[in-house]
Amino acid sequence: MPLRPYQNDLVEDVRSAWHEGYRAPCIVLGCGGGKSCIxxxxxxxxxxxxxxVLFLVHRKELVDQITATFARWGVLMDLCFVGMVQTITRRLKKIPKPALIITDENHHSLATSYKRIYEHFSDVPRVGVTATPVRLNGDGLGDVNDKLIIGKSTKWLIANGFLAPYDYYAPSVADLTGLHTRRGEYVQSDIDKAMIQNKVFGDVIAYYRKLANEKKAICYCASIKHSKATAAAFCDAGIRAKHIDGDTPKNERDRIISAFRKGEITILCNVDLISEGFDVPDCECSILLRPTHSLTLYIQQSMRCMRYRKDKRAIIIDHVGNYARHGMPDDDREWTLAKKEHKRIQTEKENSESVVMCPECFFTFARENAENGCCPHCGAPLPKRTRKLTSDEDAELIRIEGFKLDFDTPDDCHTYDELLSYAKRRGYKPGWAYYQARLRGMIA
Structure with a gap:
């Protein structure tokens, strides 16, 4: 099967990198660009x-999928071992030495388990692939890779018919202010508390019917409990839905995904499973119900509905304000191997200034695409640019300020968590935030 020209260019660029003396290049190509084929x-x-060849994956569900893809492509599988990193680290002495190591979803490779494999086969050349060569904390991959090979941008893939164009909507369904963060990500129990409510489920279903009625959708939830409850709410509303997770037996999972492909199931609810590398085609809509600090997770989940099909226009419904943290899915981003002191991604403040949401139809788009100050989707006048996006009770817009960190003074902070964020950014001790919160009557 022939590669597309831009895919073949990346293969040749990898060969050139090895010839130039690089030992561990990383291919960067957007979701849906065909990294598996490469x-x-x-x-x-x-x-x-x-x-x-030793091919590394980070989750067990991908082993069979990658093995089948490689076999179809003509890889001689008796010379190619596809394995989960955690398994391989326990069997290093038993695995024949490869001539090449390929790392799937290469942004995971700073983990100790990957490094142990790389160190064991220290003289073996490597190549990795990812859509987002960055860790959750913003660091580049310079500790494990020595060259980035950048492919075509997401905008280019859309413009040239390799990805579907999309419409992005961001109607609110819950008050998400005051979420706590642990190890760089939102605390799951906080999200559950905000999202597992009858009103929230009702709003999610109402907006699905309004914006993507009867389109096959993948719904990304915060936890297994949340995902099961969301699937049940859709079913109670007469919309066929199922939940799957990593513990769903393989035969059952395959049956559910097959039913989704056939249109027997309309909504597929999950927690992170259908994201990195997990292939579920025919999705027309992504429903985001999990706020995340991870750019990688946001890109993987929001773009899951953008696989190309003739005349298809994907729909992304972001109920948790992820666009305010990360920008739009097809934003041009500058990647580097360096650590986070070198700026690569936009701050939330910059994103809120460059991305605007229509208060009438919830259409979300780059501000530069506004037409004479009006929404390009429905023609409604747009609100003037302000420092914060606030709640409009009539339009039910999401209240973004709970996620924003662009506080110029303590007086800009309206919750204890915002004071904690302010203190952390400026190196203050947590006691400072507690004192300021009590002074302002935020806590007793």
Whole structure:
């Protein structure tokens, strides 16, 4: 099967990088750009030269999927071992030395388990693939990679018919102010408390019917409990829905995904499973019900509905303000191997200034695409630019300020969590935030 020209260019760029002396390049290509085909071709060429390939995946659900893809592509599978990182680290002494290591979803490779494999086969060249070469804390991948090979942008893939164009909506369904953060990500129990409410479920269903009625949708939830409850709410409303997670037996999971592909199920609810590398085609809509600090997770989930099909226009319904933290899915981003002191991604303040949401139809888009100060989707006048996006009870817009960190003075902070964020950014001790919160009557 032939590669697309831009895919073949990336394969040749990897070969050139190795010839130039680089040992661990990383291919960067947006979701849906065909990374699996690229690494399959690299593996095929390597095995046809009689050399072994070790292919690393980060979750067990991907092993069978990648193995099947490689076999279809013509990779000689007796020379290619596809394995989960955690398994391989326990069997390093038993695995034949490969001639090449390929790392799927390469942004995970700063983890100790990956490094242990790399160190064990320290003289083996490597290549990784990812859509987002950045860790949750903003660091680049310079500790494990020595060159980034950047592919075509998401905008280019859309413009040239390799990804579906999309419409982005951001209607609110819950008050998400005051969420706590632990190890760089929102606390799951906080999200559950905000999202598992009858009113929230009702609003999610109402907006689905208004914006994407009867379109096949993948719904990204915060926890297994939340996902099951969301699927049940859709079913109670007469919309066929199912929940799957990593513990769903493989036969049952395959049956549910097959039913989704056939249109027997309309909504597929999950927690992170249908994101990195997990192939579920035919999705027309992504419903985001999990706020996240992870750019990688946001990109993977929001773009899951953008696989190309003729005349298709994808719909993204963001109920949790992820666009305010990360920008739009197809924003151009500057990638680097350096650590986070080198700026790569926009701040939330910059995103809120560059992205606007229509108060009438919830259409969300780059401010530069506004037409004479009006929404390009419905023509409604847009609100003037302000420092914060606030709640409009009539339009039910999401209250973004709970996530924003662009507080110029303590007086700009309206909750204890905002004071904690302010203190953290300026190196103050937590006691300062507690004192200020009591002074302002935020806590007793």
């Amino acid at each position: 690494v399959a071709e690299i593996a095929r060429r390597t095995t046809f030269n009689g050399k072994r």
